[in-house]
Amino acid sequence: MTSAKSITQSAFDGSRLRVLLLVDLNEGAQQEFLDAYEHMRHHVASVPGHLGDQLCQSAENPSQWLITSEWESAPPYLAWVNSEAHIETVRPMQSCVRDLRSMRYHIVRETGGAAPPPAPTARGVHQAAAAAKTAGAAGGVHAPPRVGDGLIRHALTFTVKPGSESKVAEILADYAPPKSRVDDTTRLCRTTLFMHGNRVVRTVEVQGDLVAALRHVSRQPEVRAVEEALNPHLEQSRDLNDPESARAFFTRAAMPAVHHVTRGGPEPAGLRRHALYYPAREGCGLMLARLLAQQDETAADDPAGPVYRSTVFHREDLVVRLVDVSGDPEADPVRVLGVHGEKKAAVLARLLDGAALGIRGPLAGERDATRLLAHAGMTLITDRTAPRP
Numbered sequence: 001m002t003s004a005k006s007i008t009q010s011a012f013d014g015s016r017l018r019v020l021l022l023v024d025l026n027e028g029a030q031q032e033f034l035d036a037y038e039h040m041r042h043h044v045a046s047v048p049g050h051l052g053d054q055l056c057q058s059a060e061n062p063s064q065w066l067i068t069s070e071w072e073s074a075p076p077y078l079a080w081v082n083s084e085a086h087i088e089t090v091r092p093m094q095s096c097v098r099d100l101r102s103m104r105y106h107i108v109r110e111t112g113g114a115a116p117p118p119a120p121t122a123r124g125v126h127q128a129a130a131a132a133k134t135a136g137a138a139g140g141v142h143a144p145p146r147v148g149d150g151l152i153r154h155a156l157t158f159t160v161k162p163g164s165e166s167k168v169a170e171i172l173a174d175y176a177p178p179k180s181r182v183d184d185t186t187r188l189c190r191t192t193l194f195m196h197g198n199r200v201v202r203t204v205e206v207q208g209d210l211v212a213a214l215r216h217v218s219r220q221p222e223v224r225a226v227e228e229a230l231n232p233h234l235e236q237s238r239d240l241n242d243p244e245s246a247r248a249f250f251t252r253a254a255m256p257a258v259h260h261v262t263r264g265g266p267e268p269a270g271l272r273r274h275a276l277y278y279p280a281r282e283g284c285g286l287m288l289a290r291l292l293a294q295q296d297e298t299a300a301d302d303p304a305g306p307v308y309r310s311t312v313f314h315r316e317d318l319v320v321r322l323v324d325v326s327g328d329p330e331a332d333p334v335r336v337l338g339v340h341g342e343k344k345a346a347v348l349a350r351l352l353d354g355a356a357l358g359i360r361g362p363l364a365g366e367r368d369a370t371r372l373l374a375h376a377g378m379t380l381i382t383d384r385t386a387p388r389p
Contacts, residue, residue, distance in 0.1 A: 005147070005264030005265065006147065006261060006262060006263060006264045006300050007147060007148060007149040007260070007261065007262035008146040008147060008148075008260065008261045008262075008297075008300075009146055009148060009153075009257070009259070009260045010146070010258070010259045010260070010293060010297075011073070011074035011075055011078065011256075011258040011259065012073075012074075012075070012258065012259060012290055012293050012294075013073075013074075013106055013144075013146075014073055015073065015106045015107055015108065016051070016070060016071065016072060016073065016106070016107045017070070017071040017072075017073060017074045017077050017104060017105070017106060017107070018068065018069075018070055018071075018104070018105045018106075018107055019068065019069045019070075019071065019077060019102065019103070019104050019105075020066065020067075020068055020102070020103045020104075020105070021066070021067040021068075021069075021100060021101070021102050021103075022064070022065075022066055022100060022101045022102075022103075023064070023065040023066070023067065023097055023099075023100045024063060024064055024065075024097070024098045024099040024100065025063045025064075025065065025096055025097060025098060026096055026097065026098050027063070029095075029096030029097075030062070030063075032095070032096040033065070033093065033096045033097070035092070036092040036093040036096065037055055037067070037093070039089070039092055040089050040090060040092075040093060041053060041055075043085070043089045044069070044080075044089065047076070047080050048076055049071050049072045049073065049075075049076025049077060049079075049080070050069065050070075050071055050072075050076070050077075050080070051069075051070040051071060051072060052069070052070055053067060053068060053069035053070070054066075054067070054068045054069075055067055056068070063098075070107075074104070074106070074258070075258070075286055077104070078256055078258070078314075079286070079316075081251075082251060082252075082254050082256070082315055082316075084252075086251065087247075087248055087251050087252075091244070094243070094244060094247065101209075101211060102211070108145055149262065150207055151189060151205045151206065151207055152205070152206045152207075152208075152210045153203065153204070153205055153206075153257040153260055153311050153313075154203070154204050154206070154210055154214075154254070154255075154256060154257060155201055155202060155203045155204070155254075155255040155256075155257070155313040155320065155322075156201070156202045156204075156250070156253040156254065156255060157199060157200065157201045157202075157253055157255045157315065157318065157320070158199075158200055158234060158235075158236065158249075158252075158253050159198050159199050159200070159234075159235045159236070160198050160200060160230075160233045160234055160235060161198070161233055161234070161235055162198050164198070164233040165195065165197070165198055167233065168195070168200065168230065168233050169195055169379070169381050171226060171229045171230055171233075172193050172195075172200070172226070172230075172381045172382060173193075173381050173382050175222050175223070175225070175226045176222045177191070177222075177384045177386075178216070178217050178220040178222065178223055179216075179220070180386030180387070182208065182209075182212050182213050182216040183208075183212065185208045185209065186206065186207065186208030186209045186212045186213050186216075187206070187207045187208060187213075187386065188204065188205075188206055188213050188216070188217065188386060189205040189206060189207055189385065189386050190203075190204070190205040190383075190384065190385045190386065191203070191204050191205075191382075191383075191384050192204075192273060192275075192322070192380070192382070192383045192384070193380075193381040193382050193383075194275040194320075194378035194379060194380055194381060195378060195379045195381055196275075196277040196376075196378040196379065198235070199277070201255070201275060201277075201313075201320050201378065203275070203311075203313070203322055204217075214250075218240070218246075224240075227240055236249070236252070254315065255313045255314070255315040255318070255320065256313065256314070256315070257311050257312065257313050258289050258293065258312050258313065258314045259289070259292070259293035259296065259297075259310075259311070259312040260309075260310070260311045260312070261296050261297055261300045261309070261310055262300075262308065262309040263300045263302075263303065263305070263307075263308050263309070264300075265303060267308060268308055268326040269326075270326060270327075271308055271309075271324045271325065271326055272324070272325055272326075273322065273323070273324050273325075273380070273383055274322075274323050274324075274325055274329060274336075274377065274378075274380075275320055275321070275322050275323075275377075275378040275380070276320065276321045276323065276336075276337065276373075276376045276377060276378065277320055277357070277376050277377075277378050278292070278318075278319040278320070278321065278352060278376060279317065279318060279319075279352070279353040279356040279357065280317040280318070280319060280351055280352060280353055281317070281350075281351060281352070281353050282317055282353075283317070284317065284351045285314060285315070285316050285317040285318060285319055286314065287351055288314075288319050288348070288351040288352065289312050289314035289319045291344065291347055291348060291351065292312050292319065292321055292338045293312050295338040295339065295340065295344060296310040296312065296321075296338055299335060299338070299340070305332075305335055306325050306326055306327055306329070306331070306332045306335055306336055307323050307324070307325055307335060307336060307338075308324050308325070308326060309323070309324040310322065310323045310324075310338070311323075317353070320378075321338060323336060329373060329377075330370060330373065333366060333369040333370045333372070333373040334366060334369045336373060337369055337372060337373055337376070339363060339369065345362075345363040345364075345368075345369070346362065346363070348363060349361075349362050349363045357372070357375040357376060358375055359371060359372060359375050
């Protein structure tokens with residue numbers, strides 16, 4: 001178990017997930033919305049991991065609605081909400097909605113009956129036993145509450161046409177950063193862009209409302225100019241002036257953070273941010289993300305380790321790991337890669353699509369780890385941190 005001072009968040013706690021969707025309807029769109037909801041709920045009912053949902057109407061304002069859904073855990077929900085099937089399922093609802101906001105919560109405690117036992121998690125089976133011990137007769141504990149730092153971490157990823165990589169890197173590196181202050185409660189804290197071949201990954205750290213921050217950034221003239229300049233180079237076309245096209249693009253590009261840990265204690269001087277690209281074998285992305293999360297959770301207990309902060313982002317068969325490292329990563333490639341231990345390295349080798357990285361064979365030692373580090377390392381394009389208020 002990590003130090004009490006560690007900063008953590010995880011989709012792998014094993015606890016059930018509650019999703020809240022706040023909806024504000026266009027005038028006169030109520031019946032259209034109800035028909036769209038009926039269409040949507042029949043599709044969602046068959047999605048693995050979905051436990052049920054409710055549709056609620058505001059008692060004060062009939063145009064405001066709330067859709068709540070419950071999921072066995074976060075991973076199946078994330079797989080669904082970022083899928084092509086989800087884009088098609090919610091499409092009928094988009095024309096009748098003026099605004100919507102999605103919020104996601106792990107269920108930590110509840111009343112009204114005994115909770116199901118928590119599943120084994122990245123923090124270990126011993127925590128599940130401890131949680132079961134503290135469950136009261138009228139309710140239960142699903143996962144130990146984690147200690148946060150007030151930041152939401154998210155990533156967007158997309159590919160560009162082969163041969164355009166250098167031009168895209170030039171475009172992404174040469175723009176004025178948007179204003180960090182969104183409103184009284186929301187602030188864009190850090191934006192970092194990386195490339196690996198023709199794949200772009202943009203990570204953001206937001207204090208407050210992620211959706212509000214992303215909307216704020218997308219409306220800035222300097223950002224719009226960059227996005228327009230990128231359009232001819234994208235492998236998948238988009239029109240950000242068309243709301244439906246923009247929503248589809250950002251859904252397909254979304255790469256949520258599934259695990260984050262910052263080691264307890266003072267931040268070392270001279271930290272440098274790196275990103276590592278882990279393409280998974282078909283169908284193995286979630287298992288690969290879970291393995292890296294377990295390794296990072298364990299490594300956070302080592303005050304001498306090179307990785308002070310780590311975030312794992314996952315989408316389908318793609319995993320990206322963002323690490324803040326003190327010193328040269330090549331000095332300890334095994335721990336920087338998150339594969340300390342022969343058995344863990346062997347598991348990583350089975351889950352990883354080595355051919356996509358241009359490497360083959362097992363990860364038998366430090367020499368192989370150094371080789372993997374060289375192939376998995378992403379090129380830093382820009383890293384911008386907003387000044388503290």
